[in-house]
Amino acid sequence: xxxxxxxxxxxxxxxxxxxxxxxxxxxxxxxxxxxxxxxxxxxxxxxxxxxxxxxxxxxxxxxxxxxxxxxxxxxxxxxxxxxxxxxxxxxxxxxxxxxxxxxxxxxxxxxxxx
Amino acid sequence: xxxxxxxxxxxxxxxxxxxxxxxxxxxxxxxxxxxxxxxxxxxxxxxxxxxxxxxxxxxxxxxxxxxxxxxxxxxxxxxxxxxxxxxxxxxxxxxxxxxxxxxxxxxxxxxxxxxxxxxxxxxxxxxxxxxxxxxxxxxxxxxxxxxxxxxxxxxxxxxxxxxxxxxxxxxxxxxxxxxxxxxxxxxxxxxxxxxxxxxxxxxxxxxxxxxxxxxxxxxxxxxxxxxxxxxxxxxxxxxxxxxxxxxxxxxxxxxxxxxxxxxxxxxxxxxxxxxxxxxxxxxxxxxxxxxxxxxxxxxxxxxxxxxxxxxxxxxxxxxxxxxxxxxxxxxxxxxxxxxxxxxxxxxxxxxxxxxxxxxxxxxxxxxxxxxxxxxxxxxxxxxxxxxxxxxxxxxxxxxxxxxxxxxxxxxxxxxxxxxxxxxxxxxxxxxxxxxxxxxxxxxxxxxxxxxxxxxxxxxxxxxxxxxxxxxxxxxxxxxxxxxxxxxxxxxxxxxxxxxxxxxxxxxxxxxxxxxxxxxxxxxxxxxxxxxxxxxxxxxxxxxxxxxxxxxxxxxxxxxxxxxxxxxxxxxxxxxxxxxxxxxxxxxxxxxxxxxxxxxxxxxxxxxxxxxxxxxxxxxxxxxxxxxxxxxxxxxxxxxxxxxxxxxxxxxxxxxxxxxxxxxxxxxxxxxxxxxxxxxxxxxxxxxxxxxxxxxxxxxxxxxxxxxxxxxxxxxxxxxxxxxxxxxxxxxxxxxxxxxxxxxxxxxxxxxxxxxxxxxxxxxxxxxxxxxxxxxxxxxxxxxxxxxxxxxxxxxxxxxxxxxxxxxxxxxxxxxxxxxxxxxxxxxxxxxxxxxxxxxxxxxxxxxxxxxxxxxxxx
Numbered sequence: 001x002x003x004x005x006x007x008x009x010x011x012x013x014x015x016x017x018x019x020x021x022x023x024x025x026x027x028x029x030x031x032x033x034x035x036x037x038x039x040x041x042x043x044x045x046x047x048x049x050x051x052x053x054x055x056x057x058x059x060x061x062x063x064x065x066x067x068x069x070x071x072x073x074x075x076x077x078x079x080x081x082x083x084x085x086x087x088x089x090x091x092x093x094x095x096x097x098x099x100x101x102x103x104x105x106x107x108x109x110x111x112x113x114x
Numbered sequence: 115x116x117x118x119x120x121x122x123x124x125x126x127x128x129x130x131x132x133x134x135x136x137x138x139x140x141x142x143x144x145x146x147x148x149x150x151x152x153x154x155x156x157x158x159x160x161x162x163x164x165x166x167x168x169x170x171x172x173x174x175x176x177x178x179x180x181x182x183x184x185x186x187x188x189x190x191x192x193x194x195x196x197x198x199x200x201x202x203x204x205x206x207x208x209x210x211x212x213x214x215x216x217x218x219x220x221x222x223x224x225x226x227x228x229x230x231x232x233x234x235x236x237x238x239x240x241x242x243x244x245x246x247x248x249x250x251x252x253x254x255x256x257x258x259x260x261x262x263x264x265x266x267x268x269x270x271x272x273x274x275x276x277x278x279x280x281x282x283x284x285x286x287x288x289x290x291x292x293x294x295x296x297x298x299x300x301x302x303x304x305x306x307x308x309x310x311x312x313x314x315x316x317x318x319x320x321x322x323x324x325x326x327x328x329x330x331x332x333x334x335x336x337x338x339x340x341x342x343x344x345x346x347x348x349x350x351x352x353x354x355x356x357x358x359x360x361x362x363x364x365x366x367x368x369x370x371x372x373x374x375x376x377x378x379x380x381x382x383x384x385x386x387x388x389x390x391x392x393x394x395x396x397x398x399x400x401x402x403x404x405x406x407x408x409x410x411x412x413x414x415x416x417x418x419x420x421x422x423x424x425x426x427x428x429x430x431x432x433x434x435x436x437x438x439x440x441x442x443x444x445x446x447x448x449x450x451x452x453x454x455x456x457x458x459x460x461x462x463x464x465x466x467x468x469x470x471x472x473x474x475x476x477x478x479x480x481x482x483x484x485x486x487x488x489x490x491x492x493x494x495x496x497x498x499x500x501x502x503x504x505x506x507x508x509x510x511x512x513x514x515x516x517x518x519x520x521x522x523x524x525x526x527x528x529x530x531x532x533x534x535x536x537x538x539x540x541x542x543x544x545x546x547x548x549x550x551x552x553x554x555x556x557x558x559x560x561x562x563x564x565x566x567x568x569x570x571x572x573x574x575x576x577x578x579x580x581x582x583x584x585x586x587x588x589x590x591x592x593x594x595x596x597x598x599x600x601x602x603x604x605x606x607x608x609x610x611x612x613x614x615x616x617x618x619x620x621x622x623x624x625x626x627x628x629x630x631x632x633x634x635x636x637x638x639x640x641x642x643x644x645x646x647x648x649x650x651x652x653x654x655x656x657x658x659x660x661x662x663x664x665x666x667x668x669x670x671x672x673x674x675x676x677x678x679x680x681x682x683x684x685x686x687x688x689x690x691x692x693x694x695x696x697x698x699x700x701x702x703x704x705x706x707x708x709x710x711x712x713x714x715x716x717x718x719x720x721x722x723x724x725x726x727x728x729x730x731x732x733x734x735x736x737x738x739x740x741x742x743x744x745x746x747x748x749x750x751x752x753x754x755x756x757x758x759x760x761x762x763x764x765x766x767x768x769x770x771x772x773x774x775x776x777x778x779x780x781x782x783x784x785x786x787x788x789x790x791x792x793x794x795x796x797x798x799x800x801x802x803x804x805x806x807x808x809x810x811x812x813x814x815x816x817x818x819x820x821x822x823x824x825x826x827x828x829x830x831x832x833x834x835x836x837x838x839x840x841x842x843x844x845x846x847x848x849x850x851x852x853x854x855x856x857x858x859x860x861x862x863x864x865x866x867x868x869x870x871x872x873x874x875x876x877x878x879x880x881x882x883x884x885x886x887x888x889x890x891x892x893x894x895x896x897x898x899x900x901x902x903x904x905x906x907x908x909x910x911x912x913x914x915x916x917x918x919x920x921x922x923x924x925x926x927x928x929x930x931x932x933x934x935x936x937x938x939x940x941x942x943x944x945x946x947x948x949x950x951x952x953x954x955x956x957x958x959x960x961x962x963x964x965x966x967x968x969x970x971x972x
Contacts, residue, residue: 028140051176059182
């Protein structure tokens with residue numbers, strides 16, 4: 001099993017939004033999907049996932065609804081709201097910019113050492 | 115969206131549980147797919163998920179925190195907004211405090227006096243029992259002649275659940291530092307318990323107490339002021355009218371029955387000669403018609419028994435305290451109305467200040483709106499600001515009201531203070547403060563938030579870029595200023611009319627001398643001055659001793675001194691020279707010694723004053739009486755009679771008209787009849803002194819009295835003081851009205867100032883352009899001033915029209931002025947003009963100092 005990484009503060013929400021953006025999905029699916037896409041690097045615990053989902057729903061970024069799932073059992077499906085979509089865009093842009101900046105700093109080679 | 119979010123039902127714990135169970139099941143399924151046995155898979159899944167209880171809590175907490183966060187963010191936003199313009203916030207709060215404070219204080223007073231004058235349970239069913247005229251219901255005399263309280267109680271048992279009685283009276287308390295006269299009702303043993311009074315200390319008077327037991331209860335005020343609130347007061351002995359009495363109880367502060375300030379209650383013996391006032395509690399199941407029907411049946415029955423005189427019946431009227439308040443109904447309602455106008459001005463002020471502020475923040479608001487803040491978010495923030503301001507203003511207003519109430523009570527004329535005023539305390543303020551606050555909050559929200567264009571992003575942003583502002587806000591704000599000035603004009607006209615009336619009243623020529631006249635008044639205790647000769651000896655003795663004082667030139671005795679009336683004949687049936695000449699409602703009777711006219715300075719236009727020993731019944735009439743009944747002929751030697759019970763009086767002189775019954779001369783219309791001071795005078799009397807220069811000092815008078823009877827309380831006043839006191843009511847209400855008018859003026863001035871500042875800031879470019887194309891600084895100043903004056907003129911005109919319409923309500927309070935009084939109107943218009951100039955001067959000046967080039971380039 002690959003090494004797990006801790007997520008930087010506030011990133012979980014972004015990731016959840018991103019996963020939900022792909023289409024309506026239930027909580028278990030979100031965790032599975034995240035693990036799958038990140039090739040097992042990101043393993044989100046239920047203890048973080050569900051509070052985060054509730055928080056996002058409370059802020060109006062996601063909406064939820066119980067309906068039949070692929071297994072035939074009812075599950076609570078989450079879906080992005082327009083506000084959530086805006087939030088995702090803003091946060092993604094923010095994150096990308098920050099990641100680039102971090103990358104720049106980390107890969108920076110001083111003039112004299114070249 | 116935020117509102118929906120707030121209203122959305124929180125997920126139930128079963129919802130969260132179901133979601134977690136689903137998660138668990140899916141995990142177990144996956145583990146099973148990976149090859150675990152079903153049971154093992156479920157166990158493993160439970161282990162991985164952990165305690166579902168704590169997870170459920172975490173989910174709920176995540177939401178709760180979000181709500182709290184939002185609340186804190188909102189509160190922070192509101193506080194920041196309030197702090198950013200401390201001046202605007204401060205002015206709003208002070209304005210509201212004044213408005214809410216004024217209306218709360220006045221409403222409390224009015225409510226206490228008019229609606230709830232008596233702070234006793236079931237006080238609305240408390241009625242005085244009177245014998246009334248069967249035809250017109252006019253009250254004739256208290257109680258029913260020939261029925262003592264027990265008989266009356268029995269006779270009216272189907273109307274009143276209880277009937278008790280009281281008599282007027284006072285006692286002199288000695289043995290403490292100075293002798294004092296205490297207002298001391300005599301009450302039947304059950305009266306206080308009928309009122310459900312619970313004693314503060316000791317007990318009430320009850321059946322055990324008769325006049326012989328000499329038991330008394332005292333008021334809280336007397337206990338506090340004379341006995342240092344001593345806890346061991348019960349059982350203490352005091353000297354009342356030279357006899358020792360035992361205090362058996364102290365009544366609570368609010369109990370002031372049957373009148374105020376009652377200081378001491380004594381047991382009543384209603385079989386002793388005297389007039390007992392009966393008070394009953396109407397049975398609460400009775401409707402008014404049923405009550406009247408039963409009283410009629412009882413009256414008929416009593417008439418058949420020969421107890422009740424024909425043509426009369428048993429009637430009732432509200433208690434004396436309840437009646438006192440309604441006597442001032444017009445004045446109280448008018449002043450309360452004035453305070454509502456003050457509040458209205460305050461509200462308009464706050465609304466327009468907030469409007470100006472939100473318009474000034476137009477750009478910011480528009481930016482927030484464009485960034486995705488919903489309209490509701492912005493509105494809730496504004497609402498938060500309004501509510502915070504109203505909240506703080508209300509608390510400050512309640513404090514203002516409490517202070518104002520204390521001042522109102524302190525300054526109130528005795529007449530008002532005697533009518534249950536004491537019941538107005540902090541607790542009675544609260545409902546009015548809350549009401550005023552609620553009205554304020556709603557009005558401000560309506561006035562300041564119903565401006566939709568304030569938060570439209572498109573317009574807002576475009577105006578941000580162009581630098582222009584929204585004109586409609588300015589117009590709306592100007593309309594508010596016009597309203598304010600109109601309201602102010604109404605308050606000012608009212609105050610002006612009342613003030614003019616008070617001044618007119620005080621400058622009335624009373625027809626007698628004022629300067630150099632002093633009055634000593636006293637009430638001789640009955641037990642030591644029981645009969646006519648003793649009283650007369652004392653009175654003449656005092657008169658002579660006072661006449662011997664160096665500065666005194668003339669001295670006279672009178673039953674009572676002007677301008678406080680004295681006695682008068684009611685429904686006097688006038689008979690002139692033996693011929694009946696109709697009835698006079700109230701004919702003032704002035705009983706005096708012969709020197710009275712010279713002392714007080716009323717000239718005798720005909721005839722002479724009384725001789726030292728009058729020869730038969732003689733009278734001096736006022737010129738008004740002479741003119742009315744003898745039309746130019748001399749009344750000297752003719753006869754005047756005003757009651758069938760009295761002999762005809764021979765007229766010996768005609769005196770110039772004087773206003774004995776008060777400066778407004780409500781009694782008698784200048785008519786007065788002077789009678790010689792008899793051999794059997796009432797125990798109360800006044801000595802009038804005319805003197806040159808300073809006149810006698812209080813110390814000199816005290817020394818004289820002390821030499822005669824050291825245990826006598828008395829008053830010593832100048833005539834000017836008496837006149838000043840006699841217009842107490844008019845002074846009081848005009849003072850209140852003027853204070854409210856000044857408050858209203860200050861508030862309106864703030865409104866005008868704010869409006870002018872706002873307008874000039876918005877018109878900077880236009881003003882700069884005017885300056886650039888050659889307008890002088892003076893022109894600009896005038897331009898700004900004229901604009902405000904135009905608004906004020908419009909408002910003032912509207913207000914005056916309104917004032918002239920409603921001033922009719924004030925008519926009963928006016929004296930010597932009509933409601934169209936031109937001087938008041940001129941005064942109001944001038945004051946308004948001056949107010950506008952004063953308020954707008956600074957912004958106008960500032961506008962004229964603009965640097966056109968900087969503004970036009972910027």
